Amino acid sequence: MKSYMLGFYAVLLLWLLVSSSMQDNGHPGSGCLTTTDTKVHMKYLRSYKLQHKPLFPVDAVRFLTIKGNTICSDPSSPWAIKAMKYLNAKKKPQSGSNTAHKSVTAAPKKTSTINMTRSSAQIETQTSGRK
Numbered sequence: 001m002k003s004y005m006l007g008f009y010a011v012l013l014l015w016l017l018v019s020s021s022m023q024d025n026g027h028p029g030s031g032c033l034t035t036t037d038t039k040v041h042m043k044y045l046r047s048y049k050l051q052h053k054p055l056f057p058v059d060a061v062r063f064l065t066i067k068g069n070t071i072c073s074d075p076s077s078p079w080a081i082k083a084m085k086y087l088n089a090k091k092k093p094q095s096g097s098n099t100a101h102k103s104v105t106a107a108p109k110k111t112s113t114i115n116m117t118r119s120s121a122q123i124e125t126q127t128s129g130r131k
Contacts, residue, residue, distance in 0.1 A: 031056035032072030039079050040065060042086045050075065 031051045035058060048063045061080045063071040073080040 032060040032062055032070075033057050035060050035072045035074045037077075038071050038073070040071065042083055045083055045087060048084055048087055 040063075044065050044067075046064045046066050048061050051058075051060050051062060053059055058072075059075055060072045061075045061084065063073060063080075063083060065071065073083075075081075
């Protein structure tokens with residue numbers, strides 16, 4: 001009886017792992033079963049996820065549109081390659097943006113710590129000189 005229960009729990013755990021790996025954030029449902037030649041304007045794309053065989057029936061790129069639709073494309077198609085490059089470029093922060101400037105400005109300065117250490121040493125020298 002115990003071996004049957006262990007087998008049941010092993011199958012249940014395996015099923016949970018497989019089902020959770022097939023549902024990615026932002027990409028609802030299971031993987032693509034086939035690929036299509038559907039093309040949309042790149043501004044309507046939100047993200048993409050690559051899927052590979054043996055976990056899925058076909059190699060594909062799953063594009064998620066801003067309306068929540070999934071487009072399954074052949075990863076070697078020129079449109080899919082261009083769309084992936086477009087989405088990758090959207091993710092990267094631009095070098096001249098304000099966010100990069102803010103992160104540099106917000107970094108703590110080491111000079112204040114050094115100045116505090118020097119001030120402590122000067123106070124010790126002054127106090128020891130008065131004795």
